[in-house]
Amino acid sequence: MSDLSIRAERPTTLQRRAVPFRDVELRAAATGGSELTFTGYACVTETGYEMSDWLGDFTEVVRQGAFAKTLNEGADVPFLVNHGGLTLARTKSGTMQLDEDTTGLHVEARLDPASPHVAALRSAMDRGDVDEMSFGFWITRQQWSPDFDQRDILEVSLHKGDVSIVNYGANPATAGAQLNAREVASQLDRLSAEQRREVFDRLAAEFTPAPELVEVDEDLDFFRARATVLGL
Numbered sequence: 001m002s003d004l005s006i007r008a009e010r011p012t013t014l015q016r017r018a019v020p021f022r023d024v025e026l027r028a029a030a031t032g033g034s035e036l037t038f039t040g041y042a043c044v045t046e047t048g049y050e051m052s053d054w055l056g057d058f059t060e061v062v063r064q065g066a067f068a069k070t071l072n073e074g075a076d077v078p079f080l081v082n083h084g085g086l087t088l089a090r091t092k093s094g095t096m097q098l099d100e101d102t103t104g105l106h107v108e109a110r111l112d113p114a115s116p117h118v119a120a121l122r123s124a125m126d127r128g129d130v131d132e133m134s135f136g137f138w139i140t141r142q143q144w145s146p147d148f149d150q151r152d153i154l155e156v157s158l159h160k161g162d163v164s165i166v167n168y169g170a171n172p173a174t175a176g177a178q179l180n181a182r183e184v185a186s187q188l189d190r191l192s193a194e195q196r197r198e199v200f201d202r203l204a205a206e207f208t209p210a211p212e213l214v215e216v217d218e219d220l221d222f223f224r225a226r227a228t229v230l231g232l
Contacts, residue, residue: 003195004055004148011139016083017062018134018166019044022103026111026125036111036118038079038089042135042163043067043105051151054199059150066156067100069140075159079109083136083164086117098158105135107163121165132168136161 024040045064050057079089079096089096089109096109111118124130141155 007053007055007058007148007151008144010142013138014136014161015139016134016136017043017049018132018168019104021131021133024125024133026122034113036113036122038107038109038111040107040133041104042107042133045100045104048150058148060153061150062104062153062156064102065100066153067098067105067158069155070158071098071100073159075157075161077158077160078162079107079111080162080164081117081121081130082166083134083162086115088112088115088118088121096163098163105163107133125165130165130167132166133163134166135163 019041022041022044024038026036026038028036043062045062045066048059048061051060052058074091075098076092077090077096077098078087080087088111091098095111096107099106099108111121113119113122121130135158137156137158138161139153139155140157141153143152143154144150145152
């Protein structure tokens with residue numbers, strides 16, 4: 001049985017979470033000017049969702065107040081589509097305002113309708129082709145339940161992250177499992193020999209072809225036979 005306490009190590013890479021449109025609207029400015037105003041929520045706090053990592057499934061909750069520090073520090077955050085491309089609005093330029101309320105992270109962005117990117121976004125929203133928001137962030141403070149089945153995100157940094165309208169966001173059930181090779185190696189180094197063998201056996205079971213599809217030389221020893229099966 002793997003030691004779930006390994007999860008206590010705080011992720012150091014950019015994280016992304018998505019949420020279906022919540023109170024989203026794209027409208028002409030009330031002043032009658034040429035700008036369009038986008039409003040909606042990039043994150044809903046105090047609502048659990050399912051995540052998954054290499055140790056299995058767990059629940060995650062972004063706690064109310066998680067955005068307070070980063071917003072007070074004046075985080076530089078762009079408004080994007082699918083986490084990339086041209087910046088359509090930005091907190092640094094004053095064309096986007098981020099606030100945390102009792103629902104979550106509220107976004108208000110002033111967009112230029114003369115931009116072809118904004119026109120394309122408006123069309124996609126009108127047609128219902130995009131219906132989720134996502135945000136990129138770093139976890140700066142977290143807390144796990146005693147059984148490591150629930151992670152509470154207590155504080156995040158949005159600086160140099162983003163808020164995005166997305167076709168469909170990275171599934172929250174898989175978004176937290178995006179570890180780079182260095183992080184995986186670090187996690188494996190913390191396991192006992194028995195636990196590393198368990199991980200190896202699980203990977204071997206997942207990627208080993210059906211026995212009838214593999215021909216193994218009877219003269220090979222056990223380890224060479226396993227390497228043949230794994231295609232190594």
